[in-house]
Amino acid sequence: MNPSNQDWLERSRHAVWHPCTQMKRHETLPIVPIARGEGAWLVDFEGRRYLDGVSSWWVNLFGHANPRINAALLDQMNTLEHVILAGFTQRPVVELSEKLGALTGLGHAFYGSDGASATEIALKMSYHYWRNLGRERKTGFVSLENSYHGETLGALSVTDVPLFSATYAPLLRQTQRVKSPDWRLAEPGESAEAYALRAAAELEALFEARADELAALIVEPLCQGAAGMAMYHPAYLRRARELCDRYQVHLIADEIAMGFGRTGTLFACEQAGGLREGWKPDFICLSKGITGGYLPLSAVLTTDAVYAAFYDDEVGRGFLHSHSYTGNALACRAALEVLAIFEDDGVLAANRAKAAAVAADFARLAAHPRVEHARQLGMIWAFEVKDAQPGFSGRVFEAALARGLLVRPVSNTVYLMPPYVVSIGELQQAFDVLHRLLDEGLA
Structure with a gap:
């Protein structure tokens, strides 16, 4: 029988010292075991898919398991x-x-x-x-x-x-x-x-x-x-x-x-x-x-x-x-x-076209009453949440994952920096997830 997400989670907690992490947090905040990657998506051992909104710590450009690379x-x-x-x-x-x-x-x-x-x-x-x-x-x-x-x-x-x-x-x-x-x-x-x-x-x-x-x-x-x-x-x-x-x-x-x-x-x-x-x-x-x-x-x-x-x-x-x-x-x-x-x-031109195509979607997110300093530069979208309470970044991380989106807020800053293979529809989906989290009062 193939190991489950829970098996890999427990084995990782006992064997791996994870970076940029207070390991005690993982008593309650689950580690996410990833089995494979497909383009802009990560897939766990039970088949759940997560849009990689942070390019796996800003490194992935052309998707996971890229055929040319x-x-x-x-x-x-x-x-x-x-x-x-x-x-x-x-x-x-x-x-x-x-x-x-x-x-x-x-x-x-x-x-x-x-x-x-x-x-x-x-x-x-x-x-x-x-x-x-x-x-x-x-x-x-x-x-x-x-x-x-x-x-x-x-x-x-x-x-x-x-x-x-x-x-x-x-x-x-x-x-x-x-x-x-x-x-x-x-x-x-x-x-x-x-x-x-x-x-x-x-x-x-x-x-x-x-x-x-x-x-x-x-x-x-x-x-x-x-x-x-x-x-x-x-x-x-x-x-x-x-x-x-x-x-x-x-x-x-x-x-x-x-x-x-x-x-x-x-x-x-x-x-x-x-x-x-x-x-x-x-x-x-x-x-x-x-x-x-x-x-x-x-x-x-x-x-x-x-x-x-x-x-x-x-x-x-x-x-x-x-x-x-x-x-x-x-x-x-x-x-x-x-x-x-x-x-x-022609990646740079394609990225500019993609960013232009979702500008209206990001503008709707930027207009949310809880959002300030909404900004976009190239393939980076970011904003602050005005009324964020302690523990905000961890709660957003968990809630977004439950909706199939990987984001890692920095304090009260929420950002997207996805692989360039992300589609317009996938970007719109990410903005929609973030908008719903704001509507639900996550703070």
Whole structure:
């Protein structure tokens, strides 16, 4: 007899330490055992289906069990699964690096396993660059209020979510925080652009006072995910680039969550003025959607000037960061297929058409009396619930699951970030579920 949902639930509780979880909660909040995935849907061991409204933690782009990515991985497995990247190379990592370089205008991709490791790589590279140039005072980092960049120690140092960082404060290096350009924080009557520029003025003041001590500014372009999908005007990115140039501070674009089409362009940075021409960061961090949700992979790309500062006869001036699975061939092959799907299927244009087709449905949800700050950016829809009571996020999670929708609210922010294969009808169904939950007074 096949194990049931309850069997897998109990076995998981006893054997697995689940992430981002107080495990005691699972005495009452069930773990959801998933048997398989089909497109935008997850299916449990008893056949119940759940629309994956969060792309399995923002990683899945083209659906579960995607035939093209499956086929690419099967082909790669019959050729090469992995080889040490120190002193060796292989076809998928070279081809992926070339393609990412062409898409971003940056080069020399350095690989990690996940978003936090990409943040660590970029921070270390920036610090080491200034050290190699003899500017050893430039050791500090700047991030936005309410930012999230990962949970390893370096990444957590530039993260401003106390739930994750407060416990580990004695282990973290001190970094600078500046006002978030999140347009929800604007004064009444103040435009998103005006508020973004007002926030940038605080950044300018910090640079004026302390630029000689600062290595880099790190930002999540256009949308701070863990801050509750905090969206902001691209004017902030343009101004930040100007200030970083003027005061000689690196700009790190954390595109880990917002890259690969989430904001409507392949990379969110493009909305500040283009990547390949003109505006671009000094470092770009990529992960999550890079393999379509199949395998762990991250990449950091940077400028020729940064690369050149490490190119030397002295080993200690090189960037010696590494891990065993750097540039894994299978993960890189999955990423190559993801980029091919974007190109072959006109994904960005299709996403724009899909978002336009459901605009009226989202507008009806946004008009609900309990909803405020309704917003949409690319394939992200979000809003706050005004009268949410303690425990709101868990209750919404459970109630939505009972109606076949997977959402994971952040505090009182409810959002949808589905795989791009979601249909118009499925999006409308998700909005309808959320509308009914609001009507039922869930709080």
